[in-house]
Amino acid sequence: MTCKFSTTQRAKRVRTRKIADLLAETYPDANCALPTETPLHVLIATILSSQCTDAKVNEVSPQLFKKYRSAKAFANARQAEIEKIIRPLGLYRNKAKNIIACCRELGKQYGGRVPDEIKELVTLPGVGRKTANCVLVNAFAKPGLMTDTHFCRITQRMGLTAEKEPIRIEAELAKLLPAERWGSFSHQIIIHGRRCCTARSPDCTRCRILRHCEFGLQQHIPARRA
Ligand code: SF4
Numbered sequence: 001m002t003c004k005f006s007t008t009q010r011a012k013r014v015r016t017r018k019i020a021d022l023l024a025e026t027y028p029d030a031n032c033a034l035p036t037e038t039p040l041h042v043l044i045a046t047i048l049s050s051q052c053t054d055a056k057v058n059e060v061s062p063q064l065f066k067k068y069r070s071a072k073a074f075a076n077a078r079q080a081e082i083e084k085i086i087r088p089l090g091l092y093r094n095k096a097k098n099i100i101a102c103c104r105e106l107g108k109q110y111g112g113r114v115p116d117e118i119k120e121l122v123t124l125p126g127v128g129r130k131t132a133n134c135v136l137v138n139a140f141a142k143p144g145l146m147t148d149t150h151f152c153r154i155t156q157r158m159g160l161t162a163e164k165e166p167i168r169i170e171a172e173l174a175k176l177l178p179a180e181r182w183g184s185f186s187h188q189i190i191i192h193g194r195r196c197c198t199a200r201s202p203d204c205t206r207c208r209i210l211r212h213c214e215f216g217l218q219q220h221i222p223a224r225r226a
Contacts, residue, residue, distance in 0.1 A: 004217050005159060009175070015212055016160055016176040022208045023188035030187040032138040035061050039114035039139035040071055040106075046134040047098055047126050052089045060086055071112040074103035098126025116140040129167055137183035145170045146186035150193030157197065159214025 005015060023030075033054040034045040044064070048057045064085050068074045074082075082096040089095065102124045106112055114135065115121055121132035133144030145151070147166040155161050161172045177185055196203045202215070210216040 005214060012160065013176050016173070019158060019160075019209055019212050020177060020181055020185050020188070022212070023192060024184065026208055027188045027191045030184065030191045032134075032187065034058065034138070035065070036138050037065075039116075039135065041065060042139040043102070043114050043127070043131070043135050044074070044099055046131045046138075047102065048086060048089055048095055050095065051091060056089055060088060071103040071106040071114075074099055075107050095126070101125035102127060114139065116142060118144070129170065133170075133186075137186065141183070143179035143182045144186070145173055145182045146190065147173075148190065150190045151186060153199060154189050154193050154197050157202070157213065157215040158209065 005011065032042075034049060034057055035041040041061070045057050045061055048061065064082070067085070068077055068082075077100055079093075079096050079100060082099060083092050086092045086095055105124050106114065109115075109123075110120070116136065116139070118129070118132045118136060121127050121135055122129060127135075130147050133146050136142040136144035137146060147170045152166055152169050155169060155173060156163075160176065161169045163169045163172055173185075174182065192209075193199075196207050197209075204210055204213070204216040204220050207213070207216060210220065
């Protein structure tokens with residue numbers, strides 16, 4: 001089946017803004033579900049959230065942040081001690097190793113503070129663009145597109161991008177929405193992925209985006225007319 005939408009950049013921009021408006025109406029309170037007390041908390045919690053639910057991170061992070069109260073404390077931690085706390089999150093060895101290496105770098109390069117520029121954040125161990133964007137949005141209220149697996153899957157389904165790589169999806173979406181909407185749009189897409197547009201069975205017939213979504217139209221509108 002072919003796409004029913006115009007593929008000009010202008011039409012795509014209009015459609016993206018319509019989708020963003022509907023998502024904003026549907027999820028007015030969409031926000032970061034991870035700890036956001038300090039930039040360091042956002043950074044560590046985002047590293048911990050890799051391939052694991054926010055709920056799980058929220059279960060273990062109070063104990064972790066109570067024991068290690070600064071980048072310096074994390075930098076000087078024994079890896080085995082951090083592993084013991086974060087074990088339920090999976091990938092715990094790698095995560096503990098990255099947290100320590102990242103916090104050592106924060107001490108060396110930034111006086112123990114978390115930088116607020118993407119070009120600096122992505123140089124930290126264990127920090128890719130997705131994590132860096134999460135930190136920009138959730139710790140510093142700066143523009144950022146959080147291209148996690150939900151974000152990539154849903155923007156592909158909607159037909160807003162045909163790209164496969166998160167970095168390319170980020171670049172394409174950045175051209176479709178003004179920067180000041182990137183953070184809220186990311187949160188809304190992510191929550192939409194949890195509540196409606198799930199990986200296995202998207203609930204298209206109850207979705208407010210249906211008429212603006214390539215997948216939704218292809219799957220459901222013809223069936224209704226038949
Ligand atoms: S119409 Fe279906 S595929 Fe499109 S966003 Fe909604 S739930 Fe997802």
